[in-house]
Amino acid sequence: MSVAPLAEPEVLVPASEEEAIAAFGDGTGVTVLGGGTILMPELAAGRLKPEKTILLARAGLDEWRDEGGTTRIGAAVSVGALVDAPEPLASAARHVADYEVRSQGTLGGNLCAGPGRGFPRGDLQAPLIALDAYVRSAGAGGERTEPVERFLSTSPGNRLVVQVEFETRDRLGGWAALERPHAHSYTALSVAATISPSGSDLRVACSGAGPYAVRLRSVEQGGLDGDPGEALRDVQLTDDALASAWYRERMLPVLVGRVLSQLKEAG
Amino acid sequence: MSLIINGAEYELASPPLTSLLNVLREEVGLLSPKAGCQQGGCGTCTVLIDGEPRRACLTPLGAIEGAAITTVEGLGDPRNLSPVQAAFHEHYAAQCGFCTPGMMMAATGLLARRPDATRDDVLEALAGHFCRCTGYVKIVDAVLSAAAGRVDTTRPEPEAEPGEPSVVIPGSPA
Amino acid sequence: MKAVGARLPRYDGLQHVTGQSVYVDDVRVPDMLWAKALRSTVHSAEIKKLDVSKALRVPGVHAVVTHEDVPVNIVGHLAALGVPADEPLLAEHEVRYQGQPIAVVAAETEEIAQEAVNAIEISYEEREPFLDIRKAFDPDVPKVSPSGNLFVYEPYTERRVRKGDIDWAFEKADRIVQGVYRPAAIEHCPTETQVALVVPEATGRLVIYSCTQAMYFSMGVVATHLGVSLNDLKFVGGTVGGGFGGKVDTAAETISALLAIKAKRPVKWRWTREEEFLCSSVRATWHVEIADAVTKDGWILGRRTLTLHDAGAYTRFSSYGATKHAFHLGGAYTIPNLSFNAYVIWSNHVPTTAMRGFGVTSVSFAVELHMTRIATVLGIDPWELRLKNASRVGDTAPTRVVLKDPSAVPTIQAAAQAAGVELASEYRAMTNAPRKGKTLPRHLVDQLGAWRDNGGR
Numbered sequence: 001m002s003v004a005p006l007a008e009p010e011v012l013v014p015a016s017e018e019e020a021i022a023a024f025g026d027g028t029g030v031t032v033l034g035g036g037t038i039l040m041p042e043l044a045a046g047r048l049k050p051e052k053t054i055l056l057a058r059a060g061l062d063e064w065r066d067e068g069g070t071t072r073i074g075a076a077v078s079v080g081a082l083v084d085a086p087e088p089l090a091s092a093a094r095h096v097a098d099y100e101v102r103s104q105g106t107l108g109g110n111l112c113a114g115p116g117r118g119f120p121r122g123d124l125q126a127p128l129i130a131l132d133a134y135v136r137s138a139g140a141g142g143e144r145t146e147p148v149e150r151f152l153s154t155s156p157g158n159r160l161v162v163q164v165e166f167e168t169r170d171r172l173g174g175w176a177a178l179e180r181p182h183a184h185s186y187t188a189l190s191v192a193a194t195i196s197p198s199g200s201d202l203r204v205a206c207s208g209a210g211p212y213a214v215r216l217r218s219v220e221q222g223g224l225d226g227d228p229g230e231a232l233r234d235v236q237l238t239d240d241a242l243a244s245a246w247y248r249e250r251m252l253p254v255l256v257g258r259v260l261s262q263l264k265e266a267g
Numbered sequence: 268m269s270l271i272i273n274g275a276e277y278e279l280a281s282p283p284l285t286s287l288l289n290v291l292r293e294e295v296g297l298l299s300p301k302a303g304c305q306q307g308g309c310g311t312c313t314v315l316i317d318g319e320p321r322r323a324c325l326t327p328l329g330a331i332e333g334a335a336i337t338t339v340e341g342l343g344d345p346r347n348l349s350p351v352q353a354a355f356h357e358h359y360a361a362q363c364g365f366c367t368p369g370m371m372m373a374a375t376g377l378l379a380r381r382p383d384a385t386r387d388d389v390l391e392a393l394a395g396h397f398c399r400c401t402g403y404v405k406i407v408d409a410v411l412s413a414a415a416g417r418v419d420t421t422r423p424e425p426e427a428e429p430g431e432p433s434v435v436i437p438g439s440p441a
Numbered sequence: 442m443k444a445v446g447a448r449l450p451r452y453d454g455l456q457h458v459t460g461q462s463v464y465v466d467d468v469r470v471p472d473m474l475w476a477k478a479l480r481s482t483v484h485s486a487e488i489k490k491l492d493v494s495k496a497l498r499v500p501g502v503h504a505v506v507t508h509e510d511v512p513v514n515i516v517g518h519l520a521a522l523g524v525p526a527d528e529p530l531l532a533e534h535e536v537r538y539q540g541q542p543i544a545v546v547a548a549e550t551e552e553i554a555q556e557a558v559n560a561i562e563i564s565y566e567e568r569e570p571f572l573d574i575r576k577a578f579d580p581d582v583p584k585v586s587p588s589g590n591l592f593v594y595e596p597y598t599e600r601r602v603r604k605g606d607i608d609w610a611f612e613k614a615d616r617i618v619q620g621v622y623r624p625a626a627i628e629h630c631p632t633e634t635q636v637a638l639v640v641p642e643a644t645g646r647l648v649i650y651s652c653t654q655a656m657y658f659s660m661g662v663v664a665t666h667l668g669v670s671l672n673d674l675k676f677v678g679g680t681v682g683g684g685f686g687g688k689v690d691t692a693a694e695t696i697s698a699l700l701a702i703k704a705k706r707p708v709k710w711r712w713t714r715e716e717e718f719l720c721s722s723v724r725a726t727w728h729v730e731i732a733d734a735v736t737k738d739g740w741i742l743g744r745r746t747l748t749l750h751d752a753g754a755y756t757r758f759s760s761y762g763a764t765k766h767a768f769h770l771g772g773a774y775t776i777p778n779l780s781f782n783a784y785v786i787w788s789n790h791v792p793t794t795a796m797r798g799f800g801v802t803s804v805s806f807a808v809e810l811h812m813t814r815i816a817t818v819l820g821i822d823p824w825e826l827r828l829k830n831a832s833r834v835g836d837t838a839p840t841r842v843v844l845k846d847p848s849a850v851p852t853i854q855a856a857a858q859a860a861g862v863e864l865a866s867e868y869r870a871m872t873n874a875p876r877k878g879k880t881l882p883r884h885l886v887d888q889l890g891a892w893r894d895n896g897g898r
Binding site: 008009011013033035036037040041042043045053055057097098099100101103156157185 | 282283284286305306307308310313319320321322324325326327329330331333373391392394395396
């Protein structure tokens with residue numbers, strides 16, 4: 001026998017949303033495992049020794065409903081399924097890892113993914129910000145629904161994501177990333193944006209320029225014809241295992257420019 | 268925890284956070300899935316879970332109670348190879364062979380969901396599978412050949428055919 | 442020649458496609474222990490304190506080995522070629538590269554072994570590392586070894602190749618074309634990581650399941666470290682999950698053997714992918730400077746080169762690789778006047794090793810780029826430049842070996858054909874026949890001396 005844990009951690013497999021929320025409680029000492037694509041390598045390397053783990057495989061959090069102008073996607077829906085979601089979520093999902101890994105990784109897991117040893121991992125965070133998505137989560141203080149940006153800024157590690165929702169409008173989406181084919185690694189830098197058909201409401205966000213995705217308000221203020229270099233005002237770039245700050249500084253305006261062009265061409 | 272592995276029922280004693288890879292290799296003794304990276308990055312551990320190719324190193328046992336698992340051992344044996352296995356042998360798609368089990372399981376999963384897979388489909392399905400020996404060309408050819416049904420599974424060994432070298436350099440002794 | 446070009450089945454094809462190929466990690470023996478290593482976290486340091494007592498007290502730990510357990514800790518891999526031994530199997534008073542193994546634990550599970558490794562007390566007094574081999578000749582850089590940073594090929598600090606009269610060539614040249622080429626280090630990244638399993642038998646013989654590419658070589662290295670005879674070891678090799686040159690200087694067997702001896706149980710050491718990337722030997726970085734003395738019509742009269750080869754912290758096979766490199770620096774071309782200097786430089790990087798084409802791929806990279814550079818500078822067609830200078834029967838190599846049947850000319854022509862390039866008729870008609878007429882300028886006559894003296898054979 002080889003890899004038996006030294007102390008048996010408690011592992012729960014809740015069979016419903018209610019059970020999952022109850023098991024999560026206020027989140028203290030709880031590790032939530034969606035698909036396992038981010039957490040299992042940490043366990044294998046001995047960097048994570050969970051005390052109490054909740055496996056979401058059977059909690060029924062994998063529903064996807066489009067009704068009354070709102071799309072609601074359960075936290076356990078796979079990243080792979082999101083290739084059919086509206087842009088820019090679809091493009092971002094399509095570029096996550098490979099078929100097998102994205103079929104197993106979940107929306108909730110990716111949303112909550114904080115930086116791993118310095119480099120950002122939540123590739124779907126920027127598209128969700130661009131879509132003006134809201135997150136329904138459980139944890140201390142009960143359930144709440146809040147904009148993705150707010151969720152990400154208040155320690156997503158302490159909440160159990162149940163569902164993500166956004167309005168199914170006719171928005172146009174754009175997405176561009178530093179792509180390293182076959183690298184199967186997290187995206188070093190990506191920009192996601194949506195704009196209303198009238199062109200009046202531009203939302204732009206960036207993954208890879210910080211521990212979590214950030215909104216690029218300076219780019220939004222400049223509009224489709226604004227200077228992509230303004231994006232640098234909204235970010236604090238650092239070196240990490242994926243790319244240097246130097247490289248990101250040069251590439252962020254390029255990616256922003258590409259996304260703005262995509263939106264102009266589509267509009 | 269129970270699983271159906273290559274058609275047989277197993278009761279497993281491994282703790283629920285044990286990866287399926289370790290369950291298969293250490294508890295059950297099926298050695299075809301390999302521990303190439305234990306991070307989901309190389310594809311050598313890929314097996315079919317309910318018919319779908321997934322990384323066994325990323326899958327905790329507790330999340331797949333009752334699932335049907337297929338490994339290479341369940342695809343075929345030397346006298347009765349599956350089309351994918353026969354194609355890999357025929358096309359010299361394995362050199363050191365370490366990536367081969369994962370490649371074949373991914374290919375098998377692909378052809379089950381897309382029997383008339385195109386070259387682009389094959390590349391996408393194998394994109395997470397890492398080979399350091401072959402340069403991938405023969406692997407892709409093998410999968411396309413299996414998809415097209417151009418494989419003879421009744422003949423276990425390709426026959427030796429004396430041939431002409433395909434590029435002759437003037438003045439070469441060949 | 443019936444086998445060449447024939448479609449023969451791979452002898453291991455069926456076992457590969459049925460999942461029956463046995464790699465070291467697939468060998469199962471009862472009572473097996475797992476190994477984990479304490480590795481240096483710094484590039485260069487004195488080890489001030491090493492205390493493994495807490496590791497030994499972790500329940501489930503059966504043995505810990507340090508340099509004190511190794512009968513012969515420093516063994517030269519190329520001792521047979523006269524290369525001095527310089528690398529300890531397990532670190533003694535210092536570490537010279539990040540990832541260098543210091544102590545290794547054998548325990549019931551990988552997790553217990555890692556916990557024991559974490560319990561080992563170690564303190565380092567860090568030293569400034571030497572990491573940029575271009576600074577090797579600066580007076581005040583840190584010294585990796587007590588003798589400095591340059592390997593000594595007695596009596597020189599570099600491998601030298603000299604031929605003809607290089608000063609004449611540089612004086613006579615119409616142009617001097619210079620270039621610097623720096624092929625980067627490459628990690629072999631075999632799909633199977635380093636792994637070894639050692640099973641002690643009752644007679645004292647050790648059965649060693651190894652992923653080595655070089656069974657007899659590894660057997661000799663293990664026997665020398667352990668101070669035993671070859672017949673005290675039984676090596677079982679077999680299917681290697683990719684090596685590419687990186688599984689020749691394996692040390693996993695020796696360390697696992699020491700643990701197996703101490704624990705009196707089988708021990709398996711399977712490297713993680715992280716260890717493989719961070720700690721296994723790599724193809725070295727090379728720094729190659731070339732200066733060619735050329736005529737305006739594209740004859741290369743002479744070549745000077747300076748090579749810096751990053752051996753990393755210890756020599757391993759670097760002196761051999763750099764020698765091969767130096768001998769080949771003429772490339773596929775005949776250059777009558779040469780001065781090559783190849784330096785093997787120690788640095789605080791992971792020791793470098795062989796990888797496919799060891800020493801010579803760096804030549805191909807540098808020389809071919811340089812040939813194109815010459816063509817660009819002179820305004821000459823790059824194919825014609827190459828065909829003109831390509832070696833022919835009777836030419837001598839940089840080492841004065843007479844070439845009997847060099848394939849440079851037909852290979853370049855075949856490459857042109859494959860690239861869809863139409864050569865001028867004079868160049869299309871060239872063969873590797875001995876030089877005469879237009880292919881024999883005055884400056885190439887003398888280098889044909891040995892061939893001519895032998896009656897043109």
